[in-house]
Amino acid sequence: MKKILVLGTGGTIASVKTEEGFKSSLDINEILRHAGIKLHNGYEIHTKNILNIDSTLIQPEDWEIIAKEVYSGLRDYDGIVISHGTDTLAHASSMLSFMVQNPTKPVVITGAMKPITEPGSDAVKNLRDSLLFAMEAKIGGIFVVFNGKVMNGCRVSKINSVDVDAFKSINYPDIAYIDEGGQIKYNANILDSYSRPRGSLKLDTQYDPRVFVLKLIPGLDSRVIDGLLDMGYKGLILESYGTGGIPYRKRNLLEKIKSISREIPVVVTTQALYGGVDLSRYEVGMKALEAGVISAKDMTKEATVTKLMWALGHTEDVDEIKQIMHTNYADEIKNISQ
Template sequence: MFKVYVLYTGGTIGSAGTPLAPVSGPDFQALAGSMPGLADGRVTGQPVSYRMDWFERTLDSSDMGPPDWFAIAGRLLEHYADYDGFVVLHGTDTMGYTASALSFLLPGLSKPVIVTGSQVPLSVTPNDALANLTGAILLAGTQAIPECCVYFDSRLMRGNRAVKVSTNQFAAFASPNLPNLATVGIGVTVNRALVRPAPDPSVSLSVPANLQALRARLAEQARAAEGFSVVLLTLYPGIRPGTVEAMLAGTQPPVAGVVIQAYGAGNGPSGADFLEVLSRADARGIVLMDNTQALTGAVDSGAYATGLARAGTVGAQDMTPAASFAKLVALFSRGLAPEEVKRLMGTDLAGELTVPVDPLLL
């Protein structure tokens, strides 16, 4: 019998009332246990059992931030040795951020961690909640996928590649720059060529010493993350240098990193005043990520004269803005120097970006 740990954090899947608000953990556990296929802590007809857990305070994901990411990661590590897979129930609004963060906060992951939720609460009929919950538990228990993923509408996506694309369709998430890892229908189809390999024993969390070391480090990272901030800067026609300066200078806690949501292949205003604001931030040690507002494709910030590479930005390649944001938080919380953070932001750590192929090697 495979064992799955399910952590309910809140979100639409467990919401009720008008306006909707997340119910308590015990109430959601009772509701889930009354659903077809999930009675008695088992998935009917499958060799999978599950245990429901929760935080004392349930949240809409719009209220969640980095401290919650560390809390979720810590709770998963607390139970890591006792289960074959993990499911995190979460609101959809910031699900991509949390799934991305977990992929960076849990290096050495050797078991599935699947983040899911729903567009319609489990208490309402019809809903997408039951299928998402059941499918996520089934995948977490039976599939050897050592990654943090998002499962929605029968599709399993790499978590740091997932983007919310709809507010009113059951297919709420997509993975624009990477095919799905698996689909669930009559059976389960896994794209094994895309699934990341099991970690080396030197870092694998299946090794007790590694697990214990990461638990201690995460506690330190959570404290360190309180001392800095990461901001999102969306470019728009007519953006003023003074507006950007106000976001990056003199804030408390100080800004350590910026995810710039630029145009197209990483373009932005080419005025000297605008670029000077970014260059001064770079000189102060603020890491500037050059992401694109486009849903698909990659950044090439040196391709056009309006590219932002001249200001010291790091091209995000095909990372999502959420992945860039979460990765900056994870790296700076480790106490790394800006130059090392810059290097690692351009390095594939958890499948979050596609490493360009050197044409000379083809």
């Protein structure tokens, strides 16, 4: 009999209504009881509570705890399901993709937009779909299962704050779909190209959380960067416009970036949800490349943030960090031009 481990970390799925609003309170066993889940197709389910907090309160230290639990569980279980809050779920699934490398078994992260205790909650479907995929998946890896979709964990973003279809796979196709009858329908195109493990299972939880994301807006004063450096930040992500670029007219942010890009890594991502960064497309992008920035290419914002934290945990050398950022570990990036 196969064994599945279900890890609880809290979030909306675990919340109950209080005078101060919904609060994460139920442990994973109570969640499964509310969902009516005990055994599924004869598989043995084991549970463990790691945290019980709103995912807004999640910190990088918690990702390390989760990663270690997943790595340990993969030795003894045939699949793992993690119940998580939705607000930082995409960050958690991205960081797990870097911290737990080459899993040959499915690790599924899920949650809910409506608490399990509320009528019409999406928690029951998401839990059942997640358990089904953890039990029956043809491939290993870090996945997000939500609203009937199976997505690569380092490719998801939360794109809706209230709708049950809250997550989308960004610049990457969905891996599979799970219908109401519990049938897994794989995307035939992705099974051929989906990255298989490149080595043995590896745990690597080194990271440095001192990363700041600066969203570019017209009129931004470059002196804000001086303040970030004074505060001890070791990595900067510029959330630029379109395919990427840094303004230099009137308020010269480009000059400031050029002066610091050998001191700390400066990564350019985009405010656009789809398409990614191509700094070779426009003059403003080419000038940014000449100033020494690192392109985030087509990575999600969440993958860019967590990957830079993870890279900084291994080195502060800008050239080495660029190499890490442009290395594909879990299909989080593809080689577009530049």
